[in-house]
Amino acid sequence: MRRTFALLVAGVLAGVPAAAALRVIGSTTVNPVVSEAAAILRAEAGLEIQVDTAGGSSGGIAALADGRAEMAMVSRPIKVADRQRFPGVDFRSTTIGADALALVVSADVWSAGVRCLSREQVRGLYERRIARWSEVGGPDRQVVFFNKEPGRGTWEVFADWLYGGVEATPMVSHPEVGSNEEARSKVASTRGAITQLSAAWADGVRTFALGLCETGLPVAHPTRAAVAAGDYPLSRPLTVVTDGPPVGVARRLIDFVLGGRGQALVTRHGYLPLSQANGEGGHP
Amino acid sequence: MRSSLARWASYGATGLTLVFGTALLVSFVAQSLPVWRHEGLAYVTGSVWHFRSEQFGVLPMIYGSVVVSIVALALAAPLAVGAAIWSAEYLNGRNRWWFKVPIELLAGIPSVVYGLLGVLLLRNWIYELFERFEPLSGDTLLTAGVLLAVMILPTVMTLADDALRGVASSQRRAARALGFTQAEGVLRVSLPQAAPGLVAALLLGLGRAMGETIAVFLVVGRQDSQADYGLRSWLEAGQTLTSKLGSSETFLAYGDPLHWSAIVGLGLVLLALVLSLTLAAGRWLPETGLARNRRA
Numbered sequence: 001m002r003r004t005f006a007l008l009v010a011g012v013l014a015g016v017p018a019a020a021a022l023r024v025i026g027s028t029t030v031n032p033v034v035s036e037a038a039a040i041l042r043a044e045a046g047l048e049i050q051v052d053t054a055g056g057s058s059g060g061i062a063a064l065a066d067g068r069a070e071m072a073m074v075s076r077p078i079k080v081a082d083r084q085r086f087p088g089v090d091f092r093s094t095t096i097g098a099d100a101l102a103l104v105v106s107a108d109v110w111s112a113g114v115r116c117l118s119r120e121q122v123r124g125l126y127e128r129r130i131a132r133w134s135e136v137g138g139p140d141r142q143v144v145f146f147n148k149e150p151g152r153g154t155w156e157v158f159a160d161w162l163y164g165g166v167e168a169t170p171m172v173s174h175p176e177v178g179s180n181e182e183a184r185s186k187v188a189s190t191r192g193a194i195t196q197l198s199a200a201w202a203d204g205v206r207t208f209a210l211g212l213c214e215t216g217l218p219v220a221h222p223t224r225a226a227v228a229a230g231d232y233p234l235s236r237p238l239t240v241v242t243d244g245p246p247v248g249v250a251r252r253l254i255d256f257v258l259g260g261r262g263q264a265l266v267t268r269h270g271y272l273p274l275s276q277a278n279g280e281g282g283h284p
Numbered sequence: 285m286r287s288s289l290a291r292w293a294s295y296g297a298t299g300l301t302l303v304f305g306t307a308l309l310v311s312f313v314a315q316s317l318p319v320w321r322h323e324g325l326a327y328v329t330g331s332v333w334h335f336r337s338e339q340f341g342v343l344p345m346i347y348g349s350v351v352v353s354i355v356a357l358a359l360a361a362p363l364a365v366g367a368a369i370w371s372a373e374y375l376n377g378r379n380r381w382w383f384k385v386p387i388e389l390l391a392g393i394p395s396v397v398y399g400l401l402g403v404l405l406l407r408n409w410i411y412e413l414f415e416r417f418e419p420l421s422g423d424t425l426l427t428a429g430v431l432l433a434v435m436i437l438p439t440v441m442t443l444a445d446d447a448l449r450g451v452a453s454s455q456r457r458a459a460r461a462l463g464f465t466q467a468e469g470v471l472r473v474s475l476p477q478a479a480p481g482l483v484a485a486l487l488l489g490l491g492r493a494m495g496e497t498i499a500v501f502l503v504v505g506r507q508d509s510q511a512d513y514g515l516r517s518w519l520e521a522g523q524t525l526t527s528k529l530g531s532s533e534t535f536l537a538y539g540d541p542l543h544w545s546a547i548v549g550l551g552l553v554l555l556a557l558v559l560s561l562t563l564a565a566g567r568w569l570p571e572t573g574l575a576r577n578r579r580a
Contacts, residue, residue, distance in 0.1 A: 055535040062535040085539050144420045149506075150335075151536040171334040175423055175505040175521035178532060182502075189408060190421040 020050035022249040026060020026073030027153050028053045028179040029099060029198045030238045032269045034073055037257050047249050053179060057153030064243055065089050071250050072241040075099065075153030075198075081166075092246065093239040096257045097266035098277035100222035101157050101234045102199035102209035104184070108191050109208075112139040116211035116219045122162060125194060127170055133192055141192040146183060147174035148196050154180075157236045158196045199223075200270025228276040238271060309555070316549035318542050327549060333508040335533065340546040342553055344509055348425055348522040349557065352500060353493040355429025355518070360437045361486055368444035373470050384445065391438035399499035402431040407503050417519055423505030425522040431499055436489035443488060447481025448474055487565050491558055497526040506531060525554040 024034055031053050038049035053073075055062065060072030065086040078091045103117060114137055117125070124130035125143055134140045148155035150166075159169040177183040180201050187193040188206035199222035202209040211221040212233065226232040246254050256262045263273040319327055323340055330341025371383050407422030410430070451474045459469040475482070505521020508528075529550050537543040 055532040059532050059535040062538050066538075142418060142420065146421075149532045151532045167336065169336075171332075171337060171509075173507055173509040175421065175507045176531070177506075185403070186421065186423070190411070193421065 021048040022050070022071060022253065023063075023069040024049065024051045024060075024071040024073060024240070024253075025054060025063040025069040026241075027057045027075040027238075028181065029075040029153065029201075030073035030096070030240065033096065033238070033257065033262070033265045033271070034240065034253070036265050037253060037262055040261070041253060041256060045252070047252060049249060049253060056149065056151060056178065057156070058151035061086070061091075061241065064091075064241060070242065071246070071253070074239045074241050076157050076236055077239075078241060090244045091241055092244060093241040094246070094254050094258070095237040095239050095274065095277070096254075096262070097238045097274060098227060098235055098272040099238050100199040100209075100224070100227045100232055100272075101154060101161075101196060101236055102202065102222040104187055104195055104197040104199070104202045104207050104209050106187050106190060106193040107206050107208065108141065109133055109138050109194070112137075114138040114210065116213035116221075118214050119162065119212070126162065127172060128174075139192070144190050144193045145172075145174045146177045146186050146190075146193060146195040147172065148183065149176050149178050152178070153236070154196050154198065157234070161234050198270075224270075224272050224276070227272050235272075237277070238266075312548060312552045312555065316545045316552050318545040319549045320545075322542055323546075327546075328553060331509060333528075335537070335543050335546070338542060340549075341509075342525070342550060345523050345525045345528050345550065346553065346557070347513055347517075348428075348504065348524040349494055349526070349554070351425045351518060351522070352429040352432055352504070352524055353490055355426060356432035356436055356493040357486060357490050359430060359433035360440055360489060364437050364440035364485070364489070365444050365482060367441045368448055369470055369474075371441075371445050372448035373466070373474060384442065387438045388442050391442065395435060395496055395499045398431060398435050399502040402427065402499060402503040406431055414519055417516075419519040420521060421505065423503055423521050424519050425504065426518045428500045428504040428522075428524070429518075431503055432493045432496060435496065435499060436492050439492060440485050440489035443485035444478075444482050447478040447485060450481060451477040483565065487562065490561065494554065494558055494561075495526065497530045500524055501527040501530045525550050525557075529554075 024038070031051065035051045038047075038051050041047045041049060051073075052069075053059075057072070057074040057076055060069065060074055061078075061082055063069040064072040065088070074093065078093050083089075083091060103122060105114060112133070114133065117136065121130065121136050125136075125145060126147075128143075128145075130136060130143060132140060132142055148158070150156075156166055159166045163169045177186055177195060180198060183195045183197045184201050184203070184207055187195050187197070188203075197207075197209075199209040201207075209222045211219040213219040220226055220232045222232055222234065227235040240254060240257070242250050257265070258274065263275070266273045319340055322338070323330065327340055328342050328346065330339065331343045332339045332341045333344065367387070371380055375383055407427050409422075410424060410427045411419060411422030414426075455473050455477060456469055459473045460466075464472065504524055504527050506523055506527050507521035508523055529547065534547050537547045
């Protein structure tokens with residue numbers, strides 16, 4: 001009995017992570033880049049960096065504000081509303097790359113010929129006025145909209161683009177998804193599914209990123225080239241945010257990500273490096 | 285001297301537990317006050333949850349929690365009690381050990397593992413199995429209920445087994461002496477005698493089903509504002525009190541007093557639900573137990 005107890009205590013203690021010098025929380029879109037950069041810095045420079053994705057972008061901002069993290073990963077611009085909510089925090093955001101946000105559909109929708117949607121069609125789908133794919137040239141199957149949770153950077157960028165603001169977005173009731181991994185796996189395994197997701201996460205096998213098409217205009221595809229040329233409207237900055245100017249380990253992590261090897265990571269994960277991202281980036 | 289020390293220590297521990305319990309309850313009530321003022325009783329009867337327009341109706345989540353728990357219990361109870369009867373009444377010694385230990389190990393598997401299995405296997409099975417009813421996806425209240433049934437099965441089984449083993453073997457021998465077959469002995473003697481323990485086992489399972497968060501979160505679909513409450517809704521995405529509490533909306537709510545109080549209120553409603561269940565059972569339980577004992 002006593003041994004069991006000792007083992008239990010040892011197990012619990014082993015599970016408690018050592019206090020890291022830098023705790024990073026936030027967006028699952030930014031996460032792959034920062035996680036790999038952190039792994040390299042851990043191995044090469046012995047820096048203690050802990051990366052977590054609880055709660056997405058808004059989760060990261062909240063964690064930064066109440067001291068559970070020293071850095072937030074945020075896949076959208078910092079807004080006035082954020083500063084109003086946390087007046088004590090001096091948000092300094094550093095753009096590390098850019099990303100195309102797309103409407104991603106399941107294979108059956110794609111193979112039936114749906115390649116792009118207009119803004120009006122996206123509104124119809126989101127507000128459930130369009131209930132079957134046949135209404136927009138797809139299969140005769142019901143539309144399953146996996147809505148990103150409110151508070152996710154992806155959702156807020158989508159709402160800004162579609163309705164001009166989070167507040168103006170109508171009330172809808174859809175099944176919700178959280179992380180990018182969850183969104184992708186649920187779309188892949190559901191017929192007639194659509195979700196808002198970073199285009200780089202669509203694998204082109206079971207999940208496909210749609211273009212945006214308005215009548216009379218060429219289709220805007222969510223490709224890196226289109227974002228770089230400013231032809232794709234649903235692009236967004238990928239950022240890391242600190243409270244005040246980044247110092248110490250945070251500074252080193254940012255310098256690494258902005259440097260050559262870091263930017264190579266950004267490119268490798270399908271995002272747009274700073275050199276192509278319309279000069280949005282750079283230090284705060 | 286020593287015994288009084290032990291006595292005071294136990295008084296102290298009990299007192300401390302009471303203080304913590306009460307403090308918890310008080311802080312939940314206090315922190316959820318704004319939403320009660322804002323919504324009144326509509327907080328538990330309203331069926332629309334939309335925090336941007338400051339509408340907080342928890343009924344869909346209460347409904348979701350109740351449905352998944354009922355499904356879980358309805359599926360798990362017969363299997364668990366059946367397995368417990370087999371283990372307690374028909375197996376002996378070593379065989380019983382080989383049967384029971386693996387099941388008890390199942391009870392120790394972290395719930396997130398069950399949740400991932402649910403995502404990988406169960407949601408697809410449900411999706412294909414009920415295809416002709418056109419479920420939107422594999423994320424349904426039913427999926428969550430079935431997953432919970434698997435999760436509470438070991439707990440209920442092992443406690444039911446303990447309850448049955450608690451029936452004195454003299455009773456069984458008496459039954460045999462009176463000419464009962466073994467099956468009759470189980471039905472007429474062991475089960476009635478163990479009834480309070482069996483019900484307690486089921487209640488514990490029900491409590492676990494209601495409180496389970498992460499596994500449910502992964503397969504329930506997390507759709508606020510249920511449209512209908514018929515049987516059809518079992519094959520639709522839903523929301524439970526716990527899956528709502530586990531969502532990233534809690535991060536948004538933080539800092540907004542009304543929204544935050546609505547989130548805390550969810551915890552209070554869950555607490556009230558489980559508490560009333562336990563109290564109801566506590567009232568009902570000892571009487572049946574005693575009554576049966578007196579008759580026996």
